[in-house]
Amino acid sequence: MELVKIYECLCDATRLRILHLLTEGPLCVCHFQAVLREPQVKISKHLAYLRTRGLVTCERQGNWMIYRLPARPSRELRRNLACLQDCVAEQSVFHRDLARRRALAPKWADSGPGGCVTAAKENL
Amino acid sequence: MELVKIYECLCDATRLRILHLLTEGPLCVCHFQAVLREPQVKISKHLAYLRTRGLVTCERQGNWMIYRLPARPSRELRRNLACLQDCVAEQSVFHRDLARRRALAPKWADSGPGGCVTAAKENL
DNA sequence: GATCCATATTCCGAAACGGGAATATAAATT
DNA sequence: AATTTATATTCCCGTTTCGGAATATGGATC
Numbered sequence A, B: 001m002e003l004v005k006i007y008e009c010l011c012d013a014t015r016l017r018i019l020h021l022l023t024e025g026p027l028c029v030c031h032f033q034a035v036l037r038e039p040q041v042k043i044s045k046h047l048a049y050l051r052t053r054g055l056v057t058c059e060r061q062g063n064w065m066i067y068r069l070p071a072r073p074s075r076e077l078r079r080n081l082a083c084l085q086d087c088v089a090e091q092s093v094f095h096r097d098l099a100r101r102r103a104l105a106p107k108w109a110d111s112g113p114g115g116c117v118t119a120a121k122e123n124l
Numbered sequence C: 001g002a003t004c005c006a007t008a009t010t011c012c013g014a015a016a017c018g019g020g021a022a023t024a025t026a027a028a029t030t
Numbered sequence D: 001a002a003t004t005t006a007t008a009t010t011c012c013c014g015t016t017t018c019g020g021a022a023t024a025t026g027g028a029t030c
Helices: A002-010 A013-022 A029-036 A040-052 A075-088 A092-122 B002-010 B013-022 B029-036 B040-052 B075-088 B092-122
Strands: A057-061 A064-068 B057-061 B064-068
Touching (some): A002 B002, A013 A029, A013 B002, A040 A057, B002 B013, B013 B040, B013 B064, B029 B040, B029 B064
Antiparallel strands (some): B057 B064
């Protein structure tokens, strides 16, 4: 059942935060690191989990891997992402994530993809 | 995170079918057996899983255990159950479950709770 | 071609899960 | 009291999950 696969993807806090962030647009791994403040392995593995189940797609761009929500998500996925957005509306963790993303976005834009370097170093 | 707990409950097909059935009203274990056509242990364990996480409540009635959705579900739960209803709208498994439930309901009403006896025997 | 950087994969251990077989419990019936 | 009925729990097993440490890959840069 495809629906079960979706729920399996949703039943981990890190993955929820990842998906939530992606609703505001694509991100590369090191940006996730900067925003979520979680180790690289952890993020990379959760992204792989989501990828193999079709909840995200990715595309290489030089050294960076850009992850995004699927261009044409299934009805179930669309429905559940909307539901997630809704449920998360009042939860501070998710708010903080978005706030951090927005705060960092200009810096990333300035330094181009290389912004990743900075972000990663700051995050040690 | 409470939301994660909800998703953990949703990531098994049997539990989805149980929750879906409960949106049409309370049921006892042997009625689940009759409708889902799954062994007693399996159903009982999934109900326990849902119960310990607050997705269902139960109440003893003589020999029978009546399970129902919580009287006052959280915003997240309400939202997700609605989403589930929506996602499931076109899936035959769930349709069949509801159809069976409706077909059996009159018999259960006739024989009172004892309808369980019949249901269980038929299900061997 | 050596190095650096961003990312992925592998290996490990602990915990959780899902299912079935067998057994326990608790209320009802005899 | 013994039995039956409905349900729950325990035990066991194979599989999956999550996390971290270490290592591998692949593209870019020197």
